[in-house]
Amino acid sequence: MVCRGRPMCLPYRATYVAIGSGKMEVTMPGPKKRGMQTVVFDNPPILASWASVVGPKEGEGPWGNDFDLIIPDYLLGEETWEKAENQMLKQTVEMALNKASLQTNEAELLLAGDLLNQLAASNFAAAELSIPFLGLYGACSTMVQALLTGSMLIDGGFYGRVVAAACSHHYSAERQFRFPTEQGVQKPPSSQWTATAAGAVVLESAGSGPRITSATIGRVVDMGQSDVNDMGSAMAPAAADTIKMHLQDLNFSPDYYDLVVTGDLGKVGLAILGQLLGKEGVVPSPTHSDCGVLLFDEKQDIGAGGSGCGCCASMLCGPLLKKMIKAEIKKLLLVGTGALMSPTTSFQGSTIPAIAHAIAIEY
C-alpha cells in the first residue's frame, strides 16, 4: 500500500479518497467523524436559549420585530464605536443567559469573536462577564465556528453548558477595514454593509429545544479574488465546497434540509453559489438563501446585502430560530462564510482566501 509515494502500514479504519490529479488522501476518522470533514454528535447539544441585538438600520429591516433588542443609536452611550460593540456583545450574552434563568457565573464557558483587531470587542466583553473564555476568529463565519466548537466540547463530555456568541459593528469595521465615516466614498454595487448586530446561544448537553446534529469544518478556499468591495465572489467557492462536502460526507440528498442558509454571501455571492452548486448537481432544495440578503430591505441602500459576524449571528438568534420554534423550519443548515483577508494583505496585493463552516440544526 502506498500513500503519497511512501509505503505505509494502514490502520484498520483508514479511508481512501482519490482527489483530482491522481493523488490519494488518507483520512483517519474518529468514532464521530464522517467522511472528510463532518462530525456527527451522539448526544446532539441543545440550544437552550438565545438572544439577538441589532442596530437601528437592521431594526428598520424586514425582521425588526424578531430581534430581542434594537439599540437606539450606534454609540450606546459610550465614547467609541469599539466600546459600544463590546457593550452590545456583553448585553446579548447576558440576555441569552437570563432567558434560561441563568446567572453569568453559571455559564461555564464563553466562545466568542468579532471582526476587530485582536478581537477587541470580545476580549473586553469577556473581561466584564468574567466567564472562562476562548476568543475565535473566523471573520464573518465566527458564529458558526463558535457553535460547532461548543457542540464538540459538549458532545465530547467536556462541558455541560457553553455560550457561543459573535458580534459586529458597522462603524468600527469600516474604520478598521475601509474608510473613516465622513469620507465621501462611492460604493460599487457588489459591496456589502457590515451589520451592527450580535447573537448569543446557550448550548446545553440536556434539555429540550432545537439540537445541533452535525457540523462540517470547512477548508480555506482561495479562488484568486482580490476585490475587497466584493466579498461575495471571494466566499462563494468556500461555501460551495463546504455544502458539497457536508452532503457528501453524510450521504444526504440536496433536499434533506428545509432551508440552507449561508452567512453573508450577499446577492452576488448567492447567485454565484447557485451556479457553482448547480455544476455539481447539489443545489439545495426546496430553497437556499443568505443572511446578508435577508437581513436588509432592498430599499435600505446596502449594495449586495449585509455582512459581518453579527449578520449571521443575529439572523440565527432572531428570525431563523423563531421560525424553528414555530415549526416552519424543521431542519436547517447554517453555513457561516468568512473572508480571511486583512487590511495589510490587501494592500500588499494578496488575494482573499475564504472559509465556510456548516452546522445542522434540527427540531
Added chain:
Amino acid sequence: MEIPNAEELKQAEIDEYNSLVQQIKPKPPLLKHCFWAFVVGGLICALAQVILNSLQAGGMGQTNASSVTSVIMIFLGALLTGIGVYDEIGKTAGAGSIVPITGFSNVIVASAMEFKREGYIFGVGSRIFSIAGPTLVFGFAVSTLIGLIKVLFM
C-alpha cells in the same frame, strides 16, 4: 498527452471562476456616475470661479486671489465634512466630489474626526494625512524632480 501540473490546473480553475464572476457581478452604472461627476465637479469649480472673480474685482492680484480661493474651498470642504454632508454628496457625485480640492479637504478632515478618539496628539496628529499623504508625497516629489531637471538645463 501532457498532463497539466497542479499549478496550471489551479490557474485554469481560477480563470474559469473569474469568467463566472464577471458574468454575475453587477457593473457600476457608468453613465449615471459620469453624469453626476461632471455636474457636481463642474458646480464646485464654478463656485470657486465666482469666489475668484469677486476677489479680483475687489482688487486682489491674480496669485493671491487664487491662493485665497483655494483656502476658502478647503474651508468649505472641511465644513461640509464636519457637519456630515460631504459623504452624502460623495455617494452620488463620485469623482465630482473627490477630484476637486474640496475632496482633498474631505479626506483630511474625515480621518482627523474619526481618529480623534485615539487622542488629539497621536490619533488626530498621525492619521490626519493617512489618506491624503500619497497625493502630497507624489506632488512634491514630481515637482521637485521637474525643478531639478530645470536646474540641470540652466
Added chain:
Amino acid sequence: MSLLMAFLIGGSLCLIGQLLIDLTKPSITPGHVLVVFITAGAILSGLGLYKPLVDIGGAGATIPLSGFGHLLTQGTLKAVEQKGLLGAFSGGVEAAAAGIAAAIIFGYVAAVIFNPKE
C-alpha cells in the same frame, strides 16, 4: 463666460477621474486616481501644457487636484529661476503653503468640534 468655462473644464476633469475609477481594476482605488491627477498636473505644467488650460478654464483647471500639481510645479520653476538648486526644493512647498496649512488647521479644528455622524 468664465463661469461656464469653469463648469465645463472642471466637470470634464472630474469626468475623466470618474472613468478612471470605474473602468480600471478594483485595486486601482480613488486614492490612486488622485495621485495620478496631481502627478499629471505637475508634469503637464512642467511641459507648459497646463497653463493654457488654466487660461481657458480658470478655477475649472485650478480647483481639481491636477491644478494643485500645476501650482507645485510653477512654484518650483519660479523658485529655481530665483534661487537655483535651493529653489527646486523650496519652491513647491512655498507655493502650496497656504493650502496645506489651511488643510491642517481646518482639519484639526473640525476634528475637535465635530463627531462622525451615523
